[in-house]
Amino acid sequence: MNNSWNKVIYKIWSPIYDKIFNSYLFLNARRRIFEEISFNSRERVLFVGVGTGADLELIKHFDLEITAIDLSTDMLKKAMEKYENTSITFLEMDAQNMEFNNESFDYIVGSLVLSVVPDANKCFQEMIRVLKQDGKIIIFDKFISKNKQLSLPKKLLRPFIRVLGTDIGLRFEDLYRRHDKNLKIVEDQSIMMNGMYRKIIICK
Numbered sequence: 407m408n409n410s411w412n413k414v415i416y417k418i419w420s421p422i423y424d425k426i427f428n429s430y431l432f433l434n435a436r437r438r439i440f441e442e443i444s445f446n447s448r449e450r451v452l453f454v455g456v457g458t459g460a461d462l463e464l465i466k467h468f469d470l471e472i473t474a475i476d477l478s479t480d481m482l483k484k485a486m487e488k489y490e491n492t493s494i495t496f497l498e499m500d501a502q503n504m505e506f507n508n509e510s511f512d513y514i515v516g517s518l519v520l521s522v523v524p525d526a527n528k529c530f531q532e533m534i535r536v537l538k539q540d541g542k543i544i545i546f547d548k549f550i551s552k553n554k555q556l557s558l559p560k561k562l563l564r565p566f567i568r569v570l571g572t573d574i575g576l577r578f579e580d581l582y583r584r585h586d587k588n589l590k591i592v593e594d595q596s597i598m599m600n601g602m603y604r605k606i607i608i609c610k
């Protein structure tokens with residue numbers, strides 16, 4: 407995956423994305439991600455790779471300061487159309503090189519984005535950098551299940567699925583290990599498909 411290809415592939419996904427990734431199974435999973443999260447008034451929340459804004463529908467955003475970034479103009483356009491009369495700030499930005507100061511946000515939301523960006527480590531590092539001390543990162547994504555190897559069918563499918571814009575072979579533990587000195591996992595649970603999709607909440 408690289409940024410140029412992601413722009414192409416998410417231009418193609420944008421008209422149909424919500425029909426698949428914002429309905430049924432995925433919508434239920436998203437509801438479970440946010441049901442127990444209570445943001446406080448005026449908190450600053452960053453949505454990384456916001457896409458069509460599927461997560462935004464599930465939070466009460468009126469008294470939050472929300473910024474939402476994405477690399478794809480087309481995905482971002484879909485989100486902006488849904489939220490044109492709100493105070494949400496939408497920005498076209500590379501999640502691997504964010505244009506924010508250190509410690510800018512109380513919450514960072516990364517749904518289905520670490521498995522999509524070309525360099526998940528860089529993206530995760532940026533999420534940590536722009537998160538305030540005591541802030542939280544909320545991750546909803548697919549990773550290799552804990553203590554398991556990628557199965558042979560998935561190994562064979564992985565290159566094809568990458569062409570479609572996502573990686574099924576990312577191990578969260580490898581990503582986290584590089585940064586764990588400054589972080590604490592406060593929640594890590596299976597949310598869908600036998601632990602392939604997880605809800606992970608990290609505190610700085």
Ligand SMILES: C[S@@+](CC[C@H](N)C(=O)[O-])C[C@H]1O[C@@H](n2cnc3c(N)ncnc32)[C@H](O)[C@@H]1O
Binds near residue numbers: 500
């Ligand atoms: C699978 S979609 C997830 C969208 C949304 N977060 C959701 O949960 O539905 C991945 C998103 O990441 C965006 N993306 C890919 N590479 C990116 C990058 N380098 N920086 C920011 N966003 C990126 C894509 O354009 C796409 O909108």
